[in-house]
Amino acid sequence: MESLRHQARDLFLRRVSTVSTPDWNVIEISGSGNDIVYSKKSMATSEVRNYLRADSTQPTFRLIRFKTQVWSKFRKECVDLAWVLDMLTELDIEIYGLLSFLRMIPEFHTTERNLAKGEEVLNIVSYLCENGIAASYNKSTRSTTCFFFERNTPAGGTRSREISKCLEQNARLYRNIHFLPFIFMSVSMKSIIIHLPGYTNVNYEAINVDNLLDWGSARFRLRRAHGELHLVLDIVKYVLDMSARQESSDTLPQDIADDYQDIKNAAEMIGSRIPRTQYHIEWQLQKNQDHLDRISRGLMREDTIASIELAKSSVELTKAAKIDSSSMKVIAVMTMVFLPGTFFATLFAVPSLKWDQDDVVGKDFWMYWAFTIPFTVLVIILWLVITQRRQMRSVFDKSREQWLARADALRNRVRKRNAVDEEEEVELEDV
Incomplete structure (x- = not known):
């Protein structure tokens, strides 16, 4: 087991690092009844360590939130998060579950651990849309300590704000063992329902690259919502199973029993919406696929039309080339017709030929051939070399x-x- 923990620690420190920030955000919920206190504050790294190590006899919910960067490749070990893993170990949180944060796949799993001092601890590790969460719930003190790994992305910041808002709205339930699972399934279900891509006022005839990219992006969001819906289903089953076991156990205080019942009712309401939401997502995926197929067929039709137009243009170019070839033939024929006359006219105009004397060919006529023959041969050789x-x-x-x-x-x-x-x-x- 220690080898697995060491492996998980090494992988986490080589892939995850914090974004430079001097302070860490801390959310704390304490009190009981009508005196529930919800507070937000910022702390330095040294203060966070002392804050987490301080023992409290009263139930307290503590969430430490910080921005992180997940690298796609292994890097040199980042020591800035080493103390966080040490603190998780001190709080009896199993760090092996943090590998889900590296896979970046929606996950939710819990483990119960019995400590040497007789206390029972529930570990909760989850990955929700760009954010990782590792929490420890002490069943004896009803206290929760939670580390919130917020990815430095727009989606990570949006989900972080939604979770903070949901924590504040449901602060009175913080002592319940189902509090964090309830927050997770509430926020995830809200995100699935609200952020599903809509298809209103869609022009199916407009086929262009932007349209194709938009529908491809919508399909990606649908796939993501479908995966997160399975995560919500797992959480709902866990809450209902735990509630059933808790009801069969010893009697709880009235206020705690009411909290259990509220969370159970919420889980049943969300569970009733899961099949319809899943049907809606699958229907939207099919609709998306049909439209993408329509776009593909339209693009193929446009490509076919363009190919036909290109073939027509090729025919026109062939006709034009044929006309040009005919014109060149005419020029060549006319050149052959006039070339002998031009040659003899030039020859008779040579000053070396004296037509008014008995000796027509002068003594300097050899210079005409001396220049003409070598240059003619040179031109022919250059033409052969070039072409x-x-x-x-x-x-x-x-x-x-x-x-x-x-x-x-x-x-x-x-x-x-x-x-x-x-x-x-x-x-x-x-x-």
Whole structure:
């Protein structure tokens, strides 16, 4: 068991750290009857330790709330929360249950422990929508000590404020063993009912990326509400089972018995709404899926229309290219028609040709060919290098491969011939 506790402690300290804050928020409920005192205050870290270690003979509810950061990967051990785990151990809270805070899955579980001094302690560990809670309820003193790990996210802050408000509204029930489970199921059920995504004034024909993202986000919230509804169902079953066992036990004081009955009635009311809420969530999920399918079909239809338009554009481009090709052919034909005339007109205009004399070709006419022929060859070579280099490279590579193959074949023939000559020489020597 100690190895499991050590493993849980190591994992928690390497994944969770506090957000820099000088003070810790403390909620305290004490008193009885009409003199219930609900107070909020801030304390430094050293004061919180002394405050928790102070013994109180009167029933007291204490909740220490602080913001935390949960890292996705393992980090160097954070010592800022080590004292919190030590304090949880001193309060007989099983730290192994804190692993639910790392999984970030809605959970609620309790364990009863018998201490060496004869006291019974109920441990409650839960994870509710971005927040983790570890609490210890002492059955002898009817006191509760609770650590509230509030994640540094908007959802975590919202749920923290809802729990604080519910604690204040139901402060008179703080001595009851079902007080924290009652708070959890009340806040969770309220969150499920109020924050379920609504689908009013939805334009089903408007198919765009924003619409798709909105409905995908709504589906995520529905899935989250569905998981939290199962958590509420577990808490309701636990409260009703514990209430049934408590009713069969020894007689309680009248005020405590009334508190038990109030919480039991609340659990029965919430339990009666769970099947209808679950049906509503499943119906909304199906409606969400149908709309997402409608969006997908609409997007596919738009893609098909776009593909058809693209094909039409390709046909138009092909026709335009064909027209351009015909125009180029016309230009090429006209160039071939006028090129001989242009050549001879230029040739007859060369100053080296003297048409008014008996010796038409002058002695400097060779310069015309000396410049024309080399530059013509150079232009053709540049055209081949620029436009036909890949084909020329492939031809060169094939020629090289053929030459290497022929060379290898020639070397093999030479080796074979040398081997035959050596064998003949050996035979002659033997003779």
